[in-house]
Amino acid sequence: MKEESTQEAEKQLNGKSKDANSKIDAIKELIFGENIQAYNSEFEAVKADIIAKKEELQNLISIVETELLQNIDTLSTDINIRITDLENTLNDKIETLDDKKVNRKLLSDLLIKMGQKISE
Template identity: 70%
Template sequence: MAENDRITPNNTNANDSTSKIDAIKQLIFGENIQEYNHEFEAVKQDILDKKKELKNLIDDVKTELLQNIDNLSTDINIRITELENTLEDKANVLDEKKLDRKLFGDLLIKLGEKISN
């Protein structure tokens, strides 16, 4: 019983403290408390609206960035393919211009044989 008696006054003290705080709020703010609460709710709603708007803007920017990255990747792949083709063409031209030593040697031997005949 002694413990229950101790808990009850503490609960009563807590309720008294809350009611005293409410009474002090009422004395300080009076009728304006409703107006303040309304303004706080308006500010809270404005913040939530701005948050939603920012989230939408972030999603739009993300989509645009992903599209730009995809376009850039495609462009780079096209340029790499063009460079590979150009390099292959130039390598083929060099192969055609390159002196084939065996063929040149054979031609010199044939020329030498014709001169000696």
């Protein structure tokens, strides 16, 4: 029996608590209702603006990313062409230098032969 009366007392307190909360909410609505609605609408407008700006920034980022990748590809191709040209130029210079360079052994042999012919 004590348990039943305790449960009934809790139900009444919970009911009163809920009633008190709803009354407080009603008072808040009366006092701040217009301001809260205005704030909510402003927050929604700001939120929508932020979402729009975020999408715009994401689009710009993807455009810039695409352009950067294209520029990197172009630059890479350019560098490879220049490196190939430099390698070819270097190889040509080396071949020209080899043709102009005289072998020391051959030069010494020729000088010895010239010296012998002069002495004869």
